[in-house]
Amino acid sequence: MKFFKVKTVSESLSIIADQFRPLRPPVQLPIADACGMVLAEDIVSGEQVPHFSRSTVDGFAVRARDTYGASDSLPGFLDITGRIEMGKAPEQLLKEGQAQAIPTGGMLPEGADSVVMIEHVEEIDDLLNVYRQVAPGENVIRAGDDVQQGELVMTAGHRLRPQDLGVLSAIGRTEVRVFPRPIVGILSTGDEVVPTDKKQLAPGEVRDINSVTVGATAQQYGAKVIQGGIVRDDYETFAARARQLFEEVDFLILSGGSSVGTRDFTVQVMQALGEPGVLIHGVATKPGKPTILAKANGKPVMGLPGHPVSALIMFRLFALPLLDKLQGLRPCETDTRLSAKISRNVPSAVGRTDYIRVKLEERADGLWAVPVFGKSGLISTLVESEGIVEIGQNKEGIIEGEAVKVYMLS
């Protein structure tokens, strides 16, 4: 058995950031299908928004200078020459001394530059008493105020949220170029592992939990998942199945059996898939130390520990950033983890990054993270856990009341 030097978490994340990029060409999709996907093009607006100058209130379109000096005691008087209908162009120009009724969102007539609110006028037949002066542009959004024609609206590498689709619609885009959803393949190994639908376990057997948790997390994160099933601890069979699945996917996950033999096989199989081979063999974390990452012909291959808790934490820690890279996502520079205080002392070892499961409690003085303990094999602790707290590698632990950041397991 060869020994590699274990990598720190930050070394491992740097390798992921440097080594991986989108492998498949962008696709053109209707915007309704593109939510959650990453833009592969810069978006330049082909039109102006709004398309025309609009009133932001119900009132009367006027020329501002015709209202100057108007007040409750000394109203201005204007001739009402029309009523603008929603969704239609005004039928006539607005000339000096005139006003046209306009609804919120209505199009400003040519000649008008502002709108007096309905609350500040009085209509007497065709005469409008104006009790408040307005400035040019008041109560109006001018054509192009929101988006100019030719304006850069979004850039490649941005993940599309519902509001971004709204902006794309506003500028008349119905399709958009995005990076395709990565295809993740999961292959479980181990002579003890049986399919999750096996009803009666024989002594010594365990169900294939990792394919379920890793598969659902990958899907939740926008990936497509191919379940490769379970393969026995036999090098030839394992290597053949891994090779076959590798060809079909963008990212291969090998969920390791926990025996020594399987661990060795996993590395050999990963090395054999292509160049440059294994990049990370072991990370300085608890849990999750036996995590392995390889690169073969540009594609990532990750070997996860067999323990369901370790596998899930390592998948979230390393595979989710990897999925981001495969989708061309621009790196995020803000730390969006929750702030909380830890409810008790938790010891750790210097030189190792620890991940502890926590539940959250809202107390009078704010949010507290309460560690959920249990042997690392215990998956029932995951039901209670709402998040993960990291104890950095230079720390000997965290002290009750210390501020921590919580990565939500949602």
Added chain:
Amino acid sequence: MKFFKVKTVSESLSIIADQFRPLRPPVQLPIADACGMVLAEDIVSGEQVPHFSRSTVDGFAVRARDTYGASDSLPGFLDITGRIEMGKAPEQLLKEGQAQAIPTGGMLPEGADSVVMIEHVEEIDDLLNVYRQVAPGENVIRAGDDVQQGELVMTAGHRLRPQDLGVLSAIGRTEVRVFPRPIVGILSTGDEVVPTDKKQLAPGEVRDINSVTVGATAQQYGAKVIQGGIVRDDYETFAARARQLFEEVDFLILSGGSSVGTRDFTVQVMQALGEPGVLIHGVATKPGKPTILAKANGKPVMGLPGHPVSALIMFRLFALPLLDKLQGLRPCETDTRLSAKISRNVPSAVGRTDYIRVKLEERADGLWAVPVFGKSGLISTLVESEGIVEIGQNKEGIIEGEAVKVYMLS
């Protein structure tokens, strides 16, 4: 036009919490299809996990008392009588003075109560030198340590996350009863509103942004969406289309045209759909004041403002909790918004809850929320915005450097 008293945000949220519940019976789904859905049953384990006592290390299964007193200077000696294979039941009992080789995850033989790690023994043919004593249960997860048969594992009202599916798999559940995904119908109104795929806008026309942003947010949140299209400002047409869509959905959204006429129609249409009718007519917020909520035969009907920014904020503020209620989700008691400091003074008015869009900046002293300003009709500000900060109704504003909570617009 009737005037209702506007409700505060907390009054409105209380009404939502009290008035709505799941309308459709639970469905039975394979667990792989149930991620993100809400449990409609308590889950009691039908089996124990693990199914058998397992070793947590590579080593030798022993009787702890046979190792008592063993040390580097005074090793104990045991007879190696077997090698346990992964996934199989041990072939023989372990008797006094014996040891059996066992891999991590292997099944403990009857008679053994603990495992000595491989690092603490030396094998000499069939003789095992033991250099460290172990306690009963050491390096072993006993049958049922993780989950006992008959144990309550999860309760109804819990939203299933990937890790919960893992626990369900571990206890042999392949299907689960969950509340069905709510069906949301969206009907847009307004003579100025045209479909988003209309290429050349005529003067006065705007595209139907809200159906895109609200539809995508509802889908992202697990709802199914029926797009009802656009209806003109005509009471009979509007009422007929709303009634038809209402019958097909669990939750009807009316995205309001902004003209006075449409606003009146919306309330009338909502009242006519069923008892008890309008519950909330206007909320003390900025933006979003003209938001309306009705209940008709148990179903929610929401009237959203026409402005895309207002509509999206109001949908997130009120419709997402409503979707939770329709799915039977247990209320969450923790505040999971991000903590940040506001980068500048923002004035507000007492008696009104303000929602301001912010982007996030990671600075040396932590996370800052930087307000993104713009007239409320400007949807391009939504691209830049990463979250929403609430300014409570009893506040006159927030001061630069003040701690705020950020609701992420992700």
